[in-house]
Amino acid sequence: MNEHADVVIIGGGVNGCAIAYYLSKLGMNVSVFERNYLGSGATGSCGAGIRQQWSTKENTELAIQSVHMFEELSDELGEDIEFSQGGYLIINHTEEELAQSKKNVKMQKTLGLDVSMVSVDEINDIVPVLDVNGMDSVGATFCPTDGHANPFKTTFAYAHAAEQLGANIHTHTLVKDIKTKNNQVSEVLTDKKSVKTRWVVDAAGAWSSQIAKMVGISIPNKPFRKEVLATERLEPLFKAMVISFKDGIYFSQQPEGNIVGGIPIPEQRSGFYELPTFSFIQHMSETLTRYAPALRDINMLRHWTGYYDVTPDARPILGEDSKVRGFVHCHGFSGHGFMLSPMVSRMLAEYISNDKESSVLKRLRLNRYEDEDIDMEQNVVG
């Protein structure tokens, strides 16, 4: 039996499910194929932070708009996604970093973001347990409207809302091939069924390049294993996410009391490496106890890995491919897919449904890498 869908989405992470929702809302008939379970990739293993403080304009714009959407999302989808805004505190360690922060804050303010420079003395007003000397801090920036949400609940809420609008979500279904006719997407073959369609969205995260390859497109993304740990529960004390671009560390306290955070390991290499590393334990505990010495005797409870789908400029690749019509890129989030998902997904849905292409979307197309000058996102952690 040959089924038909207006759009086939590959990948049941937060972006795949969100696009399914926004497309369904616009009246389109959507099928989602996820080879495992919803949120089984980067979404379900991410640090859950939502940040608007970026060095590039595109990311900042997308993030600000996403936060506006996150604020309304529980009501809109009818399920609580546990969104809360405790802010992001970005620690600076050098005068050079401070200068870059000032530049960023200025740019971010022109886009309407509530963000400010924080002096060393003010850091403990925001997060009491931090040791400013241990962190070797010269200042910080703080945006009180940054925050976090529950990635599983957000993904499920999008999926349930999409299904209510008629979307078909197939988990444990592997996409085997994508057929094209005259450089136009025509059919998606899975291990269970085939679906005729004119649109395919590649939202397969770290596995996006395997999907793109099915239609002969090569993308520059590389998978990187990232590690996260959670400590035992402690009395809830602070709400902000603490991050440092120099040390690469990020951590926050969950509403349940656990400290959750990550850091890159020095010997990082690209590839599908699944195991957690001993190096991470060593590196994370050293750095974390330098930032918050009170955590010295707190045990780690869990430690897990997931993949960043990393692009050369640490910005996502979005929009319809210039060579294969109907093939839509939605990947390369480089560790920021969850926080950008509402706005990115809505824009892509509007593009597919109404051919409306925003200026941000235009600037994040795959063919930007053909230009010599690409704007590199500097504000990356984890």
Add this chain to the structure above:
Amino acid sequence: MRVNNIPNVRTCIAPLTEDVTVETQDTFASWPKETHNTSATKADACTVDVLIVGGGPAGLEAAVQAAKQNAKVLLVDENQQLGGQLIKQTHKFFGSKQENAGTRGVTIAKELEETVQDHTGIELLLESTVIGFYEDTSSDYFTFAVSKRKGYESSIVKVQAKTVIFAVGAMENMLLFPGNDLPGVYGAGAVQTLMNVYGVKPGNHVLMVGAGNVGLIVSYQLLQAGILVDRVVEAAPIIGGYHVHAAKLRRCGVPIYTRHSIKEIIGSDHVEAAVVVRLDENWQEIPGSEKTIECDTVCLAVGLTPSTRLLSQMGVKMYTIAEAGGFVAIHDDYMQTSVPGVFVAGDNSGIEEASTAMIEGKIAGVAAAIQTGKTSTKQAKELLDIFASELASLRAGPFGEKPRIAKQKIQTFWRKNQ
């Protein structure tokens, strides 16, 4: 509990020393007050031929045998005392003389502990827990993180091992019923620890749930400690344990009710009574058959589940085998799993008895030593054959039926995977 300003200390297994401050902790740990910055230290590390996880009967025998074959052994156990469940087994063992029949578990543990402590090839890491399997590209060995407790503080040790034997045992099963989280509800293992290791009475009036060997033996030990055992309830239509244990209890006037189970506990902050109910042929509760029994303690002896999480994490091939107690690693005749260099022994490879666990441990110990290349293959292989035939004869009796089926299934899955 909070001890000397350190939160989340498991005081039930931490030894008490002089001059300590012990405080209760409600849900969340409060933040440690002391926030001075100490310079970070690199994790301690050690490299061994054979890492043995678990110092119960299987792990102890494995350590002795591997060390006898010249392998450098590290034995890790989370308790302060070696011996695992043996140290609470004050009853005499059945079986043949060779396998310590007629000897009490606690005595066997003591003898094994002395052998292990005297052997220069065995290093011990007590009060320590293997918390995970990790990647370390700088080594071909298996890398584990071990959380080592010293006093009330803990630190991480990096252990790299050429081979590993998991002898971690099993976890007690719990039952779901209202009130099962109240003080006074114990697993049979905890009751044995309190009575037989620490000499503490767990309560005064006990309802025992489960009439397998553990339920029957612990009931008798409770009577010996001067505690009233009201009755034993058993959901199955027959008594699962040995007749001799059941007969002993009955002679003391303790009734055993088959096709009966616990429905709920009455009490607000501790057990005040328990409601038992009769079950029909389909194990469903019969309405109206409820009976309230006054008691202050409910002891659950409802079986064990193999502890296999580290094996899962290492990607060892596993199957659910009911007769083995759940999800277990499949292994060859010499206890090696589908991941070369990873061995299993004892309850974590299928629930059985201490006596068979000890022989499985011996086999795994020798086989691991062979794998490390530290021993002459021919001589060691002869030893393996001797142990294998001992194991077969132990399982030959009528009570060895369940493990026999379990091990046959493991063998079938193993061959299918070759």
